[in-house]
Amino acid sequence: MRVVTIKEMKEIETKTFNEYGLSEDFIIENVGIAGAHFLIELIKQEPTNFNLETLEFIFLIGRGNNGSDGLSMARHLTSFGLRPRAFLVFPDGPFSPEARRQIDLAKKFGVKVTPLLEGEQLSSYFEISASNHIVIDAIFGTGTRFPLGERMRELFDVVNEHSQFTISVDICSGVHADTGDISGGAIRSNITLAIGLPKPGHYLSEGGRFSGDTRILTVGFPEQELEKNGDLFTLDKRSxxxxxxxxxxxxxxxxxxxxxxxxxxxxxxxxxxxxxxxxxxxxxxxxxxxxxxxxxxxxxxxxxxxxxxxxxxxxxxxxxxxxxxxxxxxxxxxxxxxxxxxxxxxxxxxxxxxxxxxxxxxxxxxxxxxxxxxxxxxxxxxxxxxxxxxxxxxxxxxxxxxxxxxxxxxxxxxxxxxxxxxxxxxxxxxxxxxxxxxxxxxxxxxxxxxxxxxxxxxxxxxxxxxxxxxxxxxxxxxxxxxxxxxxxxxxxxxxxxxxxxxxxxxxxxxxxxxxxxxxxxxxxxxxxxxxxxxxx
Structure with a gap:
């Protein structure tokens, strides 16, 4: 499978929107559907680890497309009778137009959306809530910019200390998608759901240690564009x-x-x-x-x-x-x-x-x-x-x-x-x-x-x-x-x-x-x- 840099993935997205006539919200909707189904299948496969009756999905939402992907996933989980909670990591924004739309949709579908003012707020929530939960990291994705502030590093520490099971959307927040570098901290995930194709940061440097098991979400990008060109590929049992x-x-x-x-x-x-x-x-x-x-x-x-x-x-x-x-x-x-x-x-x-x-x-x-x-x-x-x-x-x-x-x-x-x-x-x-x-x-x-x-x-x-x-x-x-x-x-x-x-x-x-x-x-x-x- 091809492995793409941030720039190469953006080129695929641009072609998808401009030459194939698909929209950004179409891809985000597919991420939500595929991600929600993945979570449900994960629970079915590991019933001893997750009790669906008490299981809580905690989404950490950024202000860009990664946050939009997370909110779409949270919304689609409501179709299974679940009530996920979404914490807005940057409550003052500014949010992208698509993120604002996804926040409104999530609220209408019953997702409890809460502003996250500081890391201690999340720490207290973990301490008083049931231990049966899955944290979904949708803060930065490939949009991580270094250096990260002290507030973000403290938040990552809280998640890594308290989370029973963590899943990152596209790539762990705090990990650079091209190099796998981290700067002061990152969310450590059990599973990372790579959107469309894996990135070098899933494997290189510290990225591999934080990404856990990298899985690929197929979300509607044209297959011929995903496979076109490129010089970096995974060596696995299929390839x-x-x-x-x-x-x-x-x-x-x-x-x-x-x-x-x-x-x-x-x-x-x-x-x-x-x-x-x-x-x-x-x-x-x-x-x-x-x-x-x-x-x-x-x-x-x-x-x-x-x-x-x-x-x-x-x-x-x-x-x-x-x-x-x-x-x-x-x-x-x-x-x-x-x-x-x-x-x-x-x-x-x-x-x-x-x-x-x-x-x-x-x-x-x-x-x-x-x-x-x-x-x-x-x-x-x-x-x-x-x-x-x-x-x-x-x-x-x-x-x-x-x-x-x-x-x-x-x-x-x-x-x-x-x-x-x-x-x-x-x-x-x-x-x-x-x-x-x-x-x-x-x-x-x-x-x-x-x-x-x-x-x-x-x-x-x-x-x-x-x-x-x-x-x-x-x-x-x-x-x-x-x-x-x-x-x-x-x-x-x-x-x-x-x-x-x-x-x-x-x-x-x-x-x-x-x-x-x-x-x-x-x-x-x-x-x-x-x-x-x-x-x-």
């Missing part, structure tokens, strides 16, 4: 199907599914290489080889599955160059960096791999740590084959030379710049993982799971992507570069999705606290099976 291009063939042989080479490991860190190799094998790659330094080789052999071949990384510059140029042609894909160490020889190995290996290269962990964005971008940009980088936030910040805090404030902006400069795919790993493709497409995968915050999780992702790349590229000789890039994006997106899905299944089975990285690989079969079922 992932277009990245599942490789079909298994029961009559195939091992070479049909490619040969993945994983280069990494060092003394005490060969587990990272072993996990990545098992992930590549578990992805369906036909052959997998793991290579490490001579000093770590005996340790690697004790950890490596007998189904995975082993090799040595050369330990002189001349041998590295010769090996990459002459001995790696049998491999389909090279994955480099997991547990490798940050020595000068690691850097030499990575640079030779980039310059001489004729196939996709996945750079992870130490393979990224030994590079510098400004100094080494040419080595990546000049490659004839796709390059995929899989840094976490700290690695990416070091690579481009900024502090982590600055990166977290504008991750998508920095990602766009780096992807464009490198001509490479970058997977920026976090609770909200971002994928950037040099052809101009960016994906958001949002599925927070603290069970993945374990050593080895990132090594498994790199190996999984490498194994999927092997299957994509096993029969790709002679294809144009743009076709190769499309294959690389498919394998990368599918790998990110499957890794998260397997992580979710492992957390469900073992608990997020107790699961280990090996459990992620253990859940690959079920993750693949679920993916195939969704695609039927």
């Amino acid at each position: 992932v199907q277009k990245y599942c291009a490789v079909k298994r063939n029961a009559f195939a042989h091992k070479n049909t599914f490619g040969h993945t080479m994983l280069i990494g490991g060092s003394f005490g860190l060969t587990g990272a290489l072993s996990l990545g190799s098992m992930a590549a094998l578990g992805s369906g790659a036909g052959l997998v080889t793991a290579a490490t330094w001579a000093s770590a080789y005996p340790e690697l052999l004790t950890r490596l599955s007998p189904t995975i071949m082993s090799a040595l990384i050369p330990e002189t510059e001349s041998e590295v160059k010769s090996t990459v140029e002459n001995d790696l042609s049998k491999f389909t894909v090279a994955v480099c960096g997991s547990g490798m160490g940050r020595s000068e020889l690691t850097r030499v190995t990575v640079l030779n791999l980039l310059s001489a290996f004729k196939g996709p290269v996945v750079l992870d962990a130490d393979a990224i740590n030994v590079l510098n964005f400004k100094e080494d971008m040419g080595h990546i940009r000049e490659r004839s084959f796709p390059t995929i980088l899989t840094p976490h936030i700290g690695e990416f910040a070091r690579f481009i030379g900024i502090d982590t805090k600055g990166l977290l404030m504008r991750p998508l902006e920095y990602l766009r710049e780096v992807v464009d400069a490198l001509g490479a795919i970058v997977v920026l790993k976090d609770a909200c993982t971002l994928i950037g493709d040099p052809k101009g497409q960016f994906l958001i995968h949002y599925r927070p799971n603290d069970g993945l915050a374990k050593g080895g999780s990132g090594d498994i992702l790199a190996g999984l992507i490498g194994g999927l790349l092997s299957q994509e590229f096993a029969t790709s000789k002679g294809e144009f570069r743009e076709h190769l890039q499309a294959k690389a994006l498919r394998a990368t997106a599918l790998g990110v999705y499957l890794h998260a899905e397997a992580g979710y299944l492992a957390a469900k089975k073992y608990g997020a606290r107790s699961m280990s990285a090996e459990n992620i690989i253990e859940c690959f079969p079920e993750a693949f099976e679920l993916l195939e079922k969704e695609g039927r």
Whole structure:
């Protein structure tokens, strides 16, 4: 699904009104109908959490279109025999013409509309009313303007402290829709009802932590306008199907599914290489080889599955160059960096791999740590084959030379710049993982799971992507570069999705606290099976 900025959403609204002849009040009416039905269905699905007989809907109403949406929802709830209450957060206005109309309509339909003079008034109301309530935040939506005043921050604190269950209309008040930034406070929601399409702020920065579960309200915008253009999309169980291009063939042989080479490991860190190799094998790659330094080789052999071949990384510059140029042609894909160490020889190995290996290269962990964005971008940009980088936030910040805090404030902006400069795919790993493709497409995968915050999780992702790349590229000789890039994006997106899905299944089975990285690989079969079922 497309993800839109404030500007892009306004362009969709303008076209809807000017070119399709629909009116603003038509959209607001649809928001009210869809929102009210959503609330009723929510209550039906969770009868133990909400007692409809005593349940109270408390709407916090702003003075613009977000407030109009909330009042429309409140009015339509009266059709179900409910009597919601609406608090006007800015009782002195000035209200938009549509908000004034919605206030009058709400009163006529029996919604109790009350001016909210100060936060203490709402706090007192919470304290004396029944605890069985749902708060609907319709204060700002995408209209949040920073900085917020002290009165608003106090109001947000009251809601966050007292609300049993909170739903925000479009986006949480206090969260910037484009960046996910907050300034001093925001309403923390259980569910956010995005109008028409999701916004970056639902996932980025602090926005993801405040938005809860983001749902989409279909409210009458022309479908062709919602899907038109755009370069930012969600990666979810519906959209992932277009990245599942490789079909298994029961009559195939091992070479049909490619040969993945994983280069990494060092003394005490060969587990990272072993996990990545098992992930590549578990992805369906036909052959997998793991290579490490001579000093770590005996340790690697004790950890490596007998189904995975082993090799040595050369330990002189001349041998590295010769090996990459002459001995790696049998491999389909090279994955480099997991547990490798940050020595000068690691850097030499990575640079030779980039310059001489004729196939996709996945750079992870130490393979990224030994590079510098400004100094080494040419080595990546000049490659004839796709390059995929899989840094976490700290690695990416070091690579481009900024502090982590600055990166977290504008991750998508920095990602766009780096992807464009490198001509490479970058997977920026976090609770909200971002994928950037040099052809101009960016994906958001949002599925927070603290069970993945374990050593080895990132090594498994790199190996999984490498194994999927092997299957994509096993029969790709002679294809144009743009076709190769499309294959690389498919394998990368599918790998990110499957890794998260397997992580979710492992957390469900073992608990997020107790699961280990090996459990992620253990859940690959079920993750693949679920993916195939969704695609039927």
